[in-house]
Amino acid sequence: MNLEKYTIIKGPGDFYYEFFSEGPKGKIRKIVRFTPLTDYEDYYYNLYLGDWLEAEHRASDTSVSNNKDREKVLATVASIVFHFTALMPQAIIFAQGSTASRTRLYQIGITSHWSEINEDFDLHGFRQDKWERFQRNNNYEAFLLRRK
């Protein structure tokens, strides 16, 4: 089964992607940025997912777009993660939503496609003050993943 996804626009560097969410609220520019966490000797990157607010000329990961395309947005972000880690297989990606409910959305997306994700990634979740291998029935505060 192929998931519905938006066309991904990639910047000239390896770290920056965009796509346009389309729905009842119109066309919303989504940005995805992998920021290297330079404090670490390993290849840690933070995953940023947000809207680009053109009028304010700034990014926001707290704005509520409510464009009724959650599944398609999550599938597109997952595709971007697959793409980025194909280019940078050593990358360790840290992902945490801007709020607990957004982190929960990440979890829903991961759980929905767990068999494919588990095929290609080592995925850990943080709960009860420790990291553990991701398990579908647990709720996590943050995620770390790396290509197998």
Next chain:
Amino acid sequence: MRNISLNKKFNADVVVDKNIQDHGNDPAVQQKAKKAVAFLKKHGAPKSLSKKK
């Protein structure tokens, strides 16, 4: 564009735009990265993920 293979389910059309502006220096993006560093400093990371050859 480098030729890369993706998991079939997550294959997507990827268009490279050399003129696109990378907003990696946006304060919100930088702030999120700082939070990630703080989280990892506080809680560490699984050793099994580190320095994989």
